[in-house]
Amino acid sequence: MRTMNTGRGPAMGAAGTGRTPATRQAVAFVLMATVLAGACGGSAQAAATPAAVRETAEYVVRQFGKEAAEEGAESLGRRIGALAQRCGDDALLAARKAGPRGLRLAEQAGDDAPRVVRLLARHGDEAAWVLSRPEGIRLFLRHGDDAAEAMMRHKGIAEELIAAYDRRAVEALRAVSEQNGRRLAMMAQEGTLAAGGRPADLLGVVGRYGDRGMDFVWRNRKALAAGAVLTAFLTEPEPFINGTRDLAKLAVEAMTQPVGQVGGELARDIGGRTNWTWVLSVLVLVVAGLVVLRGLRRPRAR
Numbered sequence: 001m002r003t004m005n006t007g008r009g010p011a012m013g014a015a016g017t018g019r020t021p022a023t024r025q026a027v028a029f030v031l032m033a034t035v036l037a038g039a040c041g042g043s044a045q046a047a048a049t050p051a052a053v054r055e056t057a058e059y060v061v062r063q064f065g066k067e068a069a070e071e072g073a074e075s076l077g078r079r080i081g082a083l084a085q086r087c088g089d090d091a092l093l094a095a096r097k098a099g100p101r102g103l104r105l106a107e108q109a110g111d112d113a114p115r116v117v118r119l120l121a122r123h124g125d126e127a128a129w130v131l132s133r134p135e136g137i138r139l140f141l142r143h144g145d146d147a148a149e150a151m152m153r154h155k156g157i158a159e160e161l162i163a164a165y166d167r168r169a170v171e172a173l174r175a176v177s178e179q180n181g182r183r184l185a186m187m188a189q190e191g192t193l194a195a196g197g198r199p200a201d202l203l204g205v206v207g208r209y210g211d212r213g214m215d216f217v218w219r220n221r222k223a224l225a226a227g228a229v230l231t232a233f234l235t236e237p238e239p240f241i242n243g244t245r246d247l248a249k250l251a252v253e254a255m256t257q258p259v260g261q262v263g264g265e266l267a268r269d270i271g272g273r274t275n276w277t278w279v280l281s282v283l284v285l286v287v288a289g290l291v292v293l294r295g296l297r298r299p300r301a302r
Contacts, residue, residue, distance in 0.1 A: 064099035097124030154181035171207030180214040196230035
């Protein structure tokens with residue numbers, strides 16, 4: 001005789017919800033993966049499998065020499081697995097590319113670990129070099145991947161420029177070659193980058209025109225130190241960079257025609273930099289000297 005299913009048997013599960021224990025475990029796993037993905041900014045994949053973590057740890061031991069070998073695959077596996085739970089498969093790629101140093105940098109990053117892991121996964125040792133420097137990681141966290149890429153391309157040069165000029169420096173450095181990056185640094189050190197009073201705008205031109213623009217700025221850096229000439233260049237840089245307008249001619253006009261618009265601006269620029277107190281003091285001394293000389297030359301009354 002067949003018994004009727006009343007809806008309270010095994011088909012309903014222990015809690016009468018219609019889900020088996022296996023189903024509930026699967027749902028819990030999906031929820032956990034969703035939460036962990038959220039911890040990594042919503043872009044991470046589900047946590048890596050134990051097999052993938054183990055393979056990655058063994059790879060790191062083989063590839064990264066003494067430091068990794070001394071720690072061993074088991075210990076590295078625990079660290080990689082913990083990072084993968086937070087940041088998904090990016091953690092495996094970061095470990096493979098940057099080894100124990102990359103793991104250490106990610107672990108030290110605290111809440112910023114997801115961003116650090118993603119950068120390490122993309123650039124490996126190059127990113128680890130940036131992130132291991134206090135100023136490098138500070139600028140990366142402030143300005144993002146673009147700043148990190150600029151620091152990777154222009155090692156030892158980019159940090160000071162980015163710290164001084166923020167996003168404009170980042171854009172300029174990403175747009176130019178290593179040689180032109182060095183030229184920018186030289187201009188900043190010698191003062192010609194800021195001499196015209198608008199260094200951020202000048203960097204903006206370099207960021208827009210890349211090496212072509214930087215080549216022009218470098219060749220004409222002394223002329224561009226004059227505020228009026230720089231203003232004319234920044235207003236419409238394309239004709240100067242293309243060679244259809246002569247910056248040298250403009251600079252000469254600025255010096256020889258002070259009554260004109262450009263020359264007037266140049267004259268005001270020069271006047272604004274003049275220490276008139278010093279000039280007047282010198283004039284007073286000159287006049288006093290002339291009076292004394294005239295007195296000495298007068299014939300004495302007999």
